[in-house]
Amino acid sequence: MSISKTFAATTIIAAISLVAAPAHATQGELAIDLLDDITIAEEHVDAPYDRDEWAPSGWADADDTGCTTQQDILIRDTEPASQVIDDDGCTLIFGTAVDPYTGEFVEHDRDAADFNRTPFDVDHVVPIAEANRSGAHSWDADMKQEFYQDKDNLLAVIASENQSKSDADIDNYLPPNQGLYCDYVATTVLVKRKYDLTMDQAEHDVAASILTDDECQETPAHPAVTMSSIDADAVDTSTQEQSGDRDADHIEATNFQAALDDPVGWAGDNPVWALAAAGVIGVVLLGARGARKKKS
Structure with a gap:
């Protein structure tokens, strides 16, 4: 094989290698x-x-x-x-x-x-x-x-x-x-x-x-x-606890938005939180009702 052919073949192989293999x-x-x-x-x-x-x-x-x-x-x-x-x-x-x-x-x-x-x-x-x-x-x-x-x-x-x-x-x-x-x-x-x-x-x-x-x-x-x-x-x-701490703001915001968008669906997926929220709302409503009675 001539030098020119050898050089050409080597060049082609090198080019293929550069394309086909990770760098x-x-x-x-x-x-x-x-x-x-x-x-x-x-x-x-x-x-x-x-x-x-x-x-x-x-x-x-x-x-x-x-x-x-x-x-x-x-x-x-x-x-x-x-x-x-x-x-x-x-x-x-x-x-x-x-x-x-x-x-x-x-x-x-x-x-x-x-x-x-x-x-x-x-x-x-x-x-x-x-x-x-x-x-x-x-x-x-x-x-x-x-x-x-x-x-x-x-x-x-x-x-x-x-x-x-x-x-x-x-x-x-x-x-x-x-x-x-x-x-x-x-x-x-x-x-x-x-x-x-x-x-x-x-x-x-x-x-x-x-x-x-x-x-x-x-x-x-x-x-x-x-x-x-x-x-x-x-x-x-x-790590679940640690990643929860890191992403707490994001998680709370996401759940809050879900509750607003679909309260019934959110309550079904999160029964414990739904009961707790209902309890808080009940306390607030009772307090407000008591306050109105005092004013009247």
Whole structure:
């Protein structure tokens, strides 16, 4: 091969690599340091989004393991000692895990009489729609499929919690298990930096707040698998009280507005508060009636 042909071929390969591969593989750096490299920008909330473009054939064997990515994650994230795997080497028949997001014990049992689907979902820590809003809307089809199948961003979690999370970023969702905060945000930072995705100011502020906490400062930017081997004793769901304190004004305002908009519906959803409110109103009315009698 001539030098000119060699140079041309090398140039083409390099160009393909720049387009097809994530620009930054930064695993191992401190997450707090990596956060400084993430661009802060408004989300592209109006960007076109078609989830089918990200996985037109669903889960695929993206890294030639012989199994689909979903099958690999279910096996990777369940307790090895509990596993029964089909002869195909891919299908998980039985396996258990402590769900990292909630701390719940989860049992996958395909032989159970009531087995309909696995209780696990494979969660994208950085959701697909969030990636789309953060700059990925301009990617080509190959890049979108690569992101969809990237195991650095995938974690087996209880299906109900994955559905609760939906496509929220870390400003709008953190796992109920507060003990996971450092790792969850560190993985988010890794994935966003790896793919040159942006954060809006609110998301960046949450990441900075968590990663500068004494417990999180030394957390490396690591892939989602780090969260899969959770110790049940390390689960801390007391975050519900803390996050309630942080968002108290927002929660109260939302409930107050709901009560005004649909008092009957609100009372049905909040019977204890409705009874308390009725009691307060009753006391006020009785007081007012007594005052009128005195005047008369």
